Amino acid sequence: MSWLIVGTVPYENFPLVHSPCTTVDGKLRIGEQTIPILRGTPALLAAACSAADVLGIDPPRVVMAGDIGRGDGSVRVYRSLVVEGKDFEESLIVFHYLQPDVDWHNKILLKIEELPQKPILVADAGYMYVAKMSGFASSYDLFTPDAGEMAFLADETAPHPFYTRGFLLQEEEGVPALIRRAYENENAARYLLVKGRKDLVASIDGIMAEVSEPSVPTMEPIGGTGDSLTGIVAALLASGRSLPEAAALGAKANRLMGLLADATPAFSVDELLLVLPQALERTLSDQEFSYTGRASCHCEE
Amino acid sequence: MRFIRRVIDKIRTIGTAGDRERKGLSERGILIFEHTSDVIRAESSLKEAGINAQVKGPPPEVRTGCDMAIEFPLTSGLKVSQVLAEAKIKPLQVMPLQNLLLEPVSLYHVKDFGNYLMVRAANMKITISKSDCKIVNISGGGCPDVPYLAERLVGKNLDEAPEPRSLGHTLCGYALQLAYEELRRSCPG
Numbered sequence: 001m002s003w004l005i006v007g008t009v010p011y012e013n014f015p016l017v018h019s020p021c022t023t024v025d026g027k028l029r030i031g032e033q034t035i036p037i038l039r040g041t042p043a044l045l046a047a048a049c050s051a052a053d054v055l056g057i058d059p060p061r062v063v064m065a066g067d068i069g070r071g072d073g074s075v076r077v078y079r080s081l082v083v084e085g086k087d088f089e090e091s092l093i094v095f096h097y098l099q100p101d102v103d104w105h106n107k108i109l110l111k112i113e114e115l116p117q118k119p120i121l122v123a124d125a126g127y128m129y130v131a132k133m134s135g136f137a138s139s140y141d142l143f144t145p146d147a148g149e150m151a152f153l154a155d156e157t158a159p160h161p162f163y164t165r166g167f168l169l170q171e172e173e174g175v176p177a178l179i180r181r182a183y184e185n186e187n188a189a190r191y192l193l194v195k196g197r198k199d200l201v202a203s204i205d206g207i208m209a210e211v212s213e214p215s216v217p218t219m220e221p222i223g224g225t226g227d228s229l230t231g232i233v234a235a236l237l238a239s240g241r242s243l244p245e246a247a248a249l250g251a252k253a254n255r256l257m258g259l260l261a262d263a264t265p266a267f268s269v270d271e272l273l274l275v276l277p278q279a280l281e282r283t284l285s286d287q288e289f290s291y292t293g294r295a296s297c298h299c300e301e
Numbered sequence: 302m303r304f305i306r307r308v309i310d311k312i313r314t315i316g317t318a319g320d321r322e323r324k325g326l327s328e329r330g331i332l333i334f335e336h337t338s339d340v341i342r343a344e345s346s347l348k349e350a351g352i353n354a355q356v357k358g359p360p361p362e363v364r365t366g367c368d369m370a371i372e373f374p375l376t377s378g379l380k381v382s383q384v385l386a387e388a389k390i391k392p393l394q395v396m397p398l399q400n401l402l403l404e405p406v407s408l409y410h411v412k413d414f415g416n417y418l419m420v421r422a423a424n425m426k427i428t429i430s431k432s433d434c435k436i437v438n439i440s441g442g443g444c445p446d447v448p449y450l451a452e453r454l455v456g457k458n459l460d461e462a463p464e465p466r467s468l469g470h471t472l473c474g475y476a477l478q479l480a481y482e483e484l485r486r487s488c489p490g
Contacts, residue, residue, distance in 0.1 A: 008445045009448070010445065010446075010448040010449035010452060038448050038451075038452060039439075039440070039447075039448050039451055040445075040447065040448030041448075042448075067445035068445065068446055068449040068470070069338070069444060069445050069446020069447075069449055069450075069469060069470030069471050069474060070336070070338065070470050071336075071445070071470070073445065074445060097443060097444070097445050097447070097448065098445065099444060099445055099471070100443075100444070124443070125442070125443030125444075126443035126444050126445065126473075127443070128443065129443055129444075146424075146441065148421065148423060148424050148441070149424055149443075152424070157403065158403070159358060159368065159403070160358070160368075160472045161406075161423045161424035161472075161476070162358075162405055162406060162423045162424070162472040162473075162475065162476050163358045163403040163404065163405060163406070164406055164423065165404070166404075166406070166408055217414070218414060220412070220419070220426070220440070221412075221414065221417065221419045221426060221428035221437070221438045221440055222438055222440060223438050223439050223440040223441075223448075223451050223455075224440070225440070226440075226441075264417075265414050265416075265417040265419065265428050265437060265438060266417065266428075266430065266437035266438065267438075268438075
């Protein structure tokens, strides 16, 4: 399955690129550009490329520009997709670190909705925020929130996690109720992968899978572990796995990275990604872990 | 066509909710800016000038995306305009508060990892090493300034690191500022 990743990098002068990406000597190569593996979209891309290699599939195409938060790079990306770009040719599109902008979001979604065959749509980070803010969350196939972002999705009035109302507790115990509330208000994608002490895969019908092992609490402070998870899940989707299966397997592999690397809260995401191939291979070959699951994965079709 | 109809319905809903929520005037006003980074700069300038300014979510009719507004006492209107003029920050609109603002998060989550301490505000987390108060990680968030801020803050001591609001441009950057301030209060060093 062909796939596209859309995002930004935290460099002011990074040009707009449309190109496949590869990893070379611990760095990311996109067209003529070589950049370190930082948290954010570069971490997602590095994880996606590494996982694609393990899965034996082609790497993703990338549309990306430099943006340090002023929104200019995000607008270049938005404009290139809506005005200057070709039609979306990929069967899977992952939207990531982009400045939330409802107008551009709606233009892109309108263009996608007009395609003869709608691609699988994954939204994480800023694009998940704007997808919810726009009122069209249900047009997406997968969101990947953590507990705090889940409270934001559940709060029908909040345009950003910063304004999530206090009565919506952002503790892990309350996540199932938040999931129900988000679906009741049509503020969730078709599937959710909620990251936390237990990673939960959910749909409008409820929780489909729980992944709680290995438990590596020190992963939470490490910037980029959510990005790596989205990259692995995207690669699994591009390899033909179903959404819930890709989400559960990706959650397991991402946790294993922390265990294999013996992560501390001071780790960087590129240190974790060194063991991604090992973690993913082990997840895929683990007889005790499967999507129909036993042991550490409780899953329901 | 179905999608266009949904867009129209959504716009209607937003308009109706705004109308329904419209209430009486208040003694407080709000400043609306073009860019979130202007809000962050304006808040710093106003607070430095001793004005009780607070960042809030703007009312629906002026909301465009990743937005913030500043609430201030209307009685300080002149001083506010002077401070902003000196700082060369021009608001798009100044209007009386009509009870339409959203409250920012005010709860912090502190997690102890033994040698490390993590504070979360809204969607942003910042972690320090307890022994030397060095920032070892920044996680969470989704706006493009988060990776940029992480690059500039990680590895620095809390005392030498730039305040997130001096470099940030978005609500995520602002949430990181709140986590940073809470960490400064909690830092055992």
